[in-house]
Amino acid sequence: MIYVEFLGPIPKESVEIEAASLRELSDILSRDEDVKEWLSSSAVAVNDTLVSSLDTKLKSGDRVSLLPPVCGG
Amino acid sequence: MIYVEFLGPIPKESVEIEAASLRELSDILSRDEDVKEWLSSSAVAVNDTLVSSLDTKLKSGDRVSLLPPVCGG
Amino acid sequence: MLELASTELDVPEILTRWYTLELQNNFGAYIPFVGIVREEGGISALSFDVYEPLLRSWFDTWQTRAKEKGAKIRMAHSKGDVRVHASSFIAAVFSPKRRVALEFIDEFVEDFKANAPIWKYDVLGNKRVYAKDRSTPIKGSGILGKSR
Amino acid sequence: MLELASTELDVPEILTRWYTLELQNNFGAYIPFVGIVREEGGISALSFDVYEPLLRSWFDTWQTRAKEKGAKIRMAHSKGDVRVHASSFIAAVFSPKRRVALEFIDEFVEDFKANAPIWKYDVLGNKRVYAKDRSTPIKGSGILGKSR
Helix, strand or coil, rough: EEEEEEECCCCCCEECCCCEHHHHHHHCCCCCCCCHHHHCEEEECCCCEEEECCCCCCCCCCCCEECCEEEEC | CCEECCCCCCCCEEEEEEECCCHHHHHHHHHHHHHHHHHHHCCCCCCCCEECCCCCCCCCCEEEEEEECCCCC | CCEEEEECCCHHHHHHHHHHHHHHHCCCCEEEEEEEEECCCCCCEEEECCCCCHHHHHHHHHHHHHHHHEEEEEEEEEEEEEEEECEEEEEEEECCCCHHHHHHHHHHHHHHHHHCCEEEEEEEEEHHHHHCHHCCCCCCCCCHHHHC | EEEEECCCCCCCHHHHHHHHHHHHHHCEEEEEEECCCCCCCCCCCEEEEECHHHHHHHHHHHHHHHHCCEEEEEEECCECCCCCCCCCCEEEECEEEEEEEEEEEEEEHHHHHCCCCCCEEECCEEEEEEHHHHHHHHCCCCCCCCCC
């Protein structure tokens, strides 16, 4: 199981999901009505490191964070 | 008579000089051993306005300031 | 050197404390950037969510870059609500030379705006409305949306 | 908005006073630049001559430029001696928008260095030595030397 958290304004609580790669996670989240509109504008971190490839492998216990558009200051 | 002042590090007290233009003043100051080395690096203000032409006319009572290289802050 | 506060920032206290802390380090330039909540659009406050782990690693990368130039960065940001005319963000660069400090404060603040993991909301009445139009996708965003 | 002091500058007092004075003007960014005398070359202090009439007209030109962008500039400078680790120069830009403030503080400080009528001396023992190598001729300098 991996742990997925939705940061900032994304209106969804954290969930546990079975997925072996970000590509697989993408397939699952794109069927989620609350989340799918955020996917094309959000950055992705695995265990607090930003990642840039859908081929990133996931292993049990990994924590994936979705970061929607930001505006600090 | 015009009044000429030498600002900052130029080692000369203010003087009164008879000169009808900056060109004439330039001729006079370039014969002054204390001042001549500063002429090519100094800016010139007449009555506290910077001027850029040697043809600037001077009239009695004008105040000419020589401003050597600066370094504020 | 990264401070997160659960209230609005005390500008005089922070500017003075940072100045005093660095006095012995022989820096020649100190440039703070103070961000103040403007009164506009009928808001009473802004509100902020901060994702601290990534903010810290983002900040550490900048601190390393600054150190390579002999400079140092300090930053403070609020979490939660910050009223109109109060401060939510202060960043400062200390450097031996002014040129380095002037360039760092500009690049740091711009990258902060574009990539620091902080989300802004307008507080309108008792509603908290995500400032979507003023927000920017973090560098590299969108990979999860590309598999369709 | 241009303050000349016959002593070193009180950095916390000035940064706080300026911030407080502008609080009601709904600026979104406040960027001070604080110049601090570095300990180097065996100096005990720097010393400054200021030609006030031209400094004021130079400053007024900048204030007009700032006002056209909705911004405001404040500046303080010392006359006479300023010890190592003390401050001789503070400038600040207030602006509704950060981009304008970041650009103004950079351009203002660089033009200040190049053209403000202030002369700097190293204080070495009890001698006051003109900092010739670090000084820059004001824009348009040299006309009196060209008639030969």
